Amino acid sequence: MRIDMLTAFPGMFTGPFNESIIRLAHERDLVDIFIHDLRAFTIDRHKTIDAYAYGGGSGMVLKPEPIFRGVRFIRDQIPSDGLSRCVLLSARGKPFLQETAKNFTELDQLILICGHYKGVDERVIHGLDTEEYSIGDFVVTGGELPAMMIADAVIRLIPGVLGDIESAVTDSFYEGLLDCPYYTRPEQYENLDVPEVLLSGHHERIERWRREESLKTTWQRRPELLKDVNLSKEDDVFLDILQQENDG
Incomplete structure (x- = not known):
């Protein structure tokens, strides 16, 4: 190109x-x-x-x-x-x-x-x-x-440019959602801890946590994006809970 x-x-x-x-x-x-x-x-x-x-x-x-x-x-x-x-x-x-x-x-x-x-x-x-x-x-x-x-x-989206294409696929907006939070070492800094789930080694739980955090961030900051996202039943339930908590 x-x-x-x-x-x-x-x-x-x-x-x-x-x-x-x-x-x-x-x-x-x-x-x-x-x-x-x-x-x-x-x-x-x-x-x-x-x-x-x-x-x-x-x-x-x-x-x-x-x-x-x-x-x-x-x-x-x-x-x-x-x-x-x-x-x-x-x-x-x-x-x-x-x-x-x-x-x-x-x-x-x-x-x-x-x-x-x-x-x-x-x-x-x-x-x-x-x-x-x-x-x-x-x-x-x-x-x-x-x-x-x-x-x-x-x-950065041209095949071969990034060492790991997964890095681009999980970016904000790639699939319509804003990205989830990320943490690195140390595990604790100034009384702020890395979420326990990320230290668990349980890949399914980690992926679900990241998905929910991505949904939550999008719902809070760019809710208009959600209408174009392919949501699962789990996603819909999670968003309903967020809305109920917000409504008090």
Whole structure:
């Protein structure tokens, strides 16, 4: 798989992609990452990438021409029958979810356009078959940091990247639930103990405890997620008990 970033600020990507899991994935030839400077696709001597918005208002808008040239150049880097998707990072985009990350691992190429300033000329969306995604209901300065987060979320799910795929499968959101709590040594620290069940060696009890803690955390913090989770009869009983205790 290859991931291509189109950005006005390529220097922002230097550190994060040279560390941790992303570096290992690259060293194992499981992913290739390319950072493209948007200004390289301008044709004027000032390398102009933005302009004022038609209709007035504050803020600058990224021009369509450099983005069209950049995306078309990037798409030409894979065979014509390769599976490629183009994503614009935008505060108005649909939510980027764990399921989205899983789906993106099936691609041959993922193109991430980093929005900046007031926004991007709307013709980029329609003319380049571009999808808009957001990482949350808040605004950051540009699409560079969200692009890094999406790249990380996708790369760690590529088979062979993590030493133990079970680590990814049990993550929050992978199966719709938030993850359970985790503990490590020492068994006691400042009068805080590791739950006894985790020290029992009884694998079925441990798995049930983790499932219930995951359900409890999701019920407390993100209850809307539960409607899309495949719940067992045991899960339903446990959630009913939580609700009864909450109702007093």
